[in-house]
Amino acid sequence: MKNSVNSLDPSLIEEFASQLRGDIVQPSDTDYNETRKVYNGMIDKRPGLFAMCVDVADVMASVNFGRDNNLLVAIRGGGHNGGGLGLCNDGLVIDLSGIKFVRVDTSDSTVRVGGGNLWGEVDHATHPFGLAVPAGIISTTGVGGLTLGGGVGHLSRKHGLTIDNLLEADMVLADGSFVTVNKDQNSDLFWAIRGGGGNFGVVTSFKFQAHPVKNVFGGPTLWPIEQTEEIMEWYHEFLHNAPDELNGFIATMVIPGPPFPEHLHKKQFCAIIWCYSGDMNKAEEAFKPVLAKNPLFAHVGEMPYPAIQSLFDGLLPHGFQWYWRADFFNEIGAELRKQHLKFGSKIPSLLSQMHMYPISGAASRVGPEETPWAYRDAKYAGVICGVDPDPKNADKITEWCKAYWEALHPYSSGGAYSNFMMDDEGQERVKASYKHNYDRLAKIKGKYDADNFFSVNQNIKPSK
Numbered sequence: 001m002k003n004s005v006n007s008l009d010p011s012l013i014e015e016f017a018s019q020l021r022g023d024i025v026q027p028s029d030t031d032y033n034e035t036r037k038v039y040n041g042m043i044d045k046r047p048g049l050f051a052m053c054v055d056v057a058d059v060m061a062s063v064n065f066g067r068d069n070n071l072l073v074a075i076r077g078g079g080h081n082g083g084g085l086g087l088c089n090d091g092l093v094i095d096l097s098g099i100k101f102v103r104v105d106t107s108d109s110t111v112r113v114g115g116g117n118l119w120g121e122v123d124h125a126t127h128p129f130g131l132a133v134p135a136g137i138i139s140t141t142g143v144g145g146l147t148l149g150g151g152v153g154h155l156s157r158k159h160g161l162t163i164d165n166l167l168e169a170d171m172v173l174a175d176g177s178f179v180t181v182n183k184d185q186n187s188d189l190f191w192a193i194r195g196g197g198g199n200f201g202v203v204t205s206f207k208f209q210a211h212p213v214k215n216v217f218g219g220p221t222l223w224p225i226e227q228t229e230e231i232m233e234w235y236h237e238f239l240h241n242a243p244d245e246l247n248g249f250i251a252t253m254v255i256p257g258p259p260f261p262e263h264l265h266k267k268q269f270c271a272i273i274w275c276y277s278g279d280m281n282k283a284e285e286a287f288k289p290v291l292a293k294n295p296l297f298a299h300v301g302e303m304p305y306p307a308i309q310s311l312f313d314g315l316l317p318h319g320f321q322w323y324w325r326a327d328f329f330n331e332i333g334a335e336l337r338k339q340h341l342k343f344g345s346k347i348p349s350l351l352s353q354m355h356m357y358p359i360s361g362a363a364s365r366v367g368p369e370e371t372p373w374a375y376r377d378a379k380y381a382g383v384i385c386g387v388d389p390d391p392k393n394a395d396k397i398t399e400w401c402k403a404y405w406e407a408l409h410p411y412s413s414g415g416a417y418s419n420f421m422m423d424d425e426g427q428e429r430v431k432a433s434y435k436h437n438y439d440r441l442a443k444i445k446g447k448y449d450a451d452n453f454f455s456v457n458q459n460i461k462p463s464k
């Protein structure tokens with residue numbers, strides 16, 4: 001049983017605040033309600049105290065304060081987690097948004113990033129050097145959570161998951177100590193954080209391998225929802241045999257409005273969002289088979305990598321209601337395609353959608369035990385998101401999302417990508433998402449965090 005921050009003697013909090021360079025925020029502060037907001041407007045957690053850390057010393061003091069006072073502790077990176085795992089009720093939030101820096105080293109194309117950075121900030125800093133670190137598909141997502149869970153996105157087929165490009169991290173552990181982890185130092189921890197989430201400590205900086213990616217050729221192609229089964233069947237055959245440079249995630253979605261042309265508005269589609277990161281002179285050739293499938297709408301072209309990374313930021317601002325469900329899939333067989341058509345045809349709001357991100361090319365060439373990310377042999381990380389600005393529609397989007405997931409789940413590979421899960425799915429689902437790697441993760445957790453101090457995450461229970 002954890003203590004509530006409320007039960008602490010105020011002098012203890014005062015003393016803690018005096019150890020920090022960053023601020024603290026408490027429920028009595030005028031900025032408390034603003035501070036407790038996260039990306040998902042459905043999350044309404046009320047932490048007892050925020051430590052707005054600006055450096056590693058602040059993080060160490062916060063970990064020590066949380067542990068010594070037996071508080072529930074959450075770590076907030078970018079605050080994008082669907083289940084709101086960057087916050088906790090009554091406890092202490094170690095907020096990393098003040099730990100931001102990006103240093104690009106052109107001598108070896110590596111990038112050092114703060115534990116609280118967002119991906120758009122990293123893209124902005126690397127782009128002038130013609131470099132990019134593989135991340136996701138939305139620039140407002142936090143580097144911390146996305147990386148520690150795995151990181152699937154536009155560059156996965158060419159350059160692997162984000163964790164496949166992680167070279168080193170600095171961390172504060174549950175005992176308050178500071179360690180650097182890489183393939184030679186604390187290699188067990190380095191293995192564990194490449195997919196094991198925030199279970200092992202607070203990462204204060206990441207070092208990534210970047211790649212020469214300046215401009216990409218991409219954008220959406222849309223087919224009427226009635227063609228879903230045909231397009232999915234073609235896509236599965238085409239994409240996994242295409243060159244690694246070509247990435248495209250497939251979706252069922254509604255076109256909500258501008259910037260898309262009016263005749264598409266409020267209609268349902270089977271969509272593929274492409275990103276070709278090879279030689280721009282060969283891009284049009286690579287797209288010929290796609291255009292031969294006669295999409296109703298195609299808006300593909302050359303653009304800077306940061307542009308494709310932020311293409312959907314405007315449509316999906318902070319504060320909307322989000323409900324998530326996910327699974328990995330090895331294929332999109334006939335039964336599955338039927339279900340996609342069925343549920344894609346009754347999307348309950350303009351922004352609700354289903355995405356399947358391909359895991360092939362470089363992402364599939366990493367062994368299933370090389371990192372905790374166990375589903376290297378799956379072909380897709382699938383996710384269904386019920387999304388709407390209006391809290392009154394929360395039940396409607398949640399029900400659709402759950403029903404869609406239940407229809408697909410029997411055809412799935414068993415587990416889900418941990419970053420696409422809510423916080424109410426139970427321990428068996430966490431185990432399923434790590435499969436054969438769970439026991440090894442649990443042992444490392446037992447070694448570094450035997451008391452499960454870092455528990456606000458897709459939690460790995462410590463074992464001996």
Ligand SMILES: Cc1cc2nc3c(=O)[nH]c(=O)nc-3n(C[C@H](O)[C@H](O)[C@H](O)COP(=O)(O)OP(=O)(O)OC[C@H]3O[C@@H](n4cnc5c(N)ncnc54)[C@H](O)[C@@H]3O)c2cc1C
Nearest residue numbers: 077078079080081086136137142144145146151152198203
């Ligand atoms: C709109 C949207 C688009 C997305 N697109 C993609 C995508 O394309 N690809 C993809 O892989 N994922 C994607 N995600 C999922 C995303 O990876 C997760 O939501 C992830 O948890 C977000 O990380 P964060 O730091 O913003 O989250 P937070 O809510 O801050 O944290 C999430 C979890 O990570 C832990 N954590 C965060 N930072 C640190 C740190 N520095 N040290 C230790 N623990 C930390 C937290 O404790 C918490 O358990 C998307 C999410 C959203 C909302």
